Amino acid sequence: MxxxxxxxxxxxxxxxxxxxxxxxxxxxxxxxxxxxxxxxxxxxxxxxxxxxxxxxxxxxxxxxxxxxxxxxxxxxxxxxxRMVMKSSGSTAEWEKTGKVAGNWLCNQCRIPVEEQTVRLQYMQSIFPIKLPACSGCGFILIDEELAITKVAEAEQALEDK
Ligand SMILES: [Zn+2]
Known part of the structure; x- marks a missing residue:
């Protein structure tokens, strides 16, 4: 391109x-x-x-x-x-949960994303959360539903503090 x-x-x-x-x-x-x-x-x-x-x-x-x-x-x-996704530890430490999340495949690793415990960070707060992620490269998925509901609400709540 x-x-x-x-x-x-x-x-x-x-x-x-x-x-x-x-x-x-x-x-x-x-x-x-x-x-x-x-x-x-x-x-x-x-x-x-x-x-x-x-x-x-x-x-x-x-x-x-x-x-x-x-x-x-x-x-x-x-x-x-606005939240930042962070993986906890290296992907080598991730467990293979076998919980395939959605139908998304990582283009680079050619493996399906699986639920993993990762962290979301915003302002001074960090939340552990289970999100679909690629255990090969650490790509973390925040899907649209989550972004426009829970993530947006949490961002708002933190800003209002
Ligand atoms: Zn990957």
Missing amino acids: DEAEQLQLEMADDVRRRLQERMILPEDVERVIRQAEMSGRKLIGQVTGRYLASLRPKAVTFWVEYSQEREGYRVHSAYSH
Whole structure:
């Protein structure tokens, strides 16, 4: 992929509206996809064939679910959170839980993500939490449902303290 090349992004009107409501800019989406495609660091939906990738350019992590089209990419959804995901210890210490989470496969390691105990950090607080993660490279998944519900609520609660 050419560094300077503008990516062609397609999205349905309802997706466009959702992104606007979430204050996610097309540039944010483009940056996530560009980084994921150049690095190969993304998850693949085994049923849908869609990709899920994230990027944290500054204080916000952006996630984009997308698929490749003949010319460019189709964006299915995007969401963000401010909490930081941290794995506890090295992935070598992770147990193989065998609890396959969702249908996501790590693109780089070619193994399904499994539930692992990881940590979320925000401001001065750290929470242990079970999240799907790749035991090969440590890629931690915060899915859309979680990001827009529990994670958003926890961030809000901490800010209000
Ligand atoms: Zn991996």
